[in-house]
Amino acid sequence: MDETLESGHSQVISAGIKKTGGFYSNSSVASEEDFTHLRQYVRGKFVEAGTEITNGKIDISPYKLKDKTPCAFCEYRSICQFDESMENNEYRQLSTESQSVILDKIREEAKRDE
Ligand code: SF4
Helix, strand or coil: CCCCCCCCCCCCCEEEEECCCEEECCCCCHHHHHHHHHHHHHHHHHHHHHHHHCCCCCCCCEEEEECEEEHHCCCCCCCCCCCCCCCCCCCCCECCCCCHHHHHHHHHHHHHHH
């Protein structure tokens, strides 16, 4: 995605390459194998969501990660019927597991599917 990056921090992606080689520790990077697993996992989630929608599951079910929700910036807020004060209108609280724990789970799932 940043084809100009040779060393230093990218202006395009969340990654940087040291002059001595390798990535800076604050870079958001994944190995090619992990990236393949991530792509497969996300594709599976799209298929799962699409199947659920065509099967009639159309719940309004926004997530909450700590205190952040997608509703705060949503363009559809004025017409959306999600109202936390209504019964059965609850945010899906996402867990705040570390990146390594999540990647381990995705790797395990990929191994099960092989
Ligand atoms: S306002 Fe409604 S449509 Fe928008 S993110 Fe929240 S629940 Fe979803």
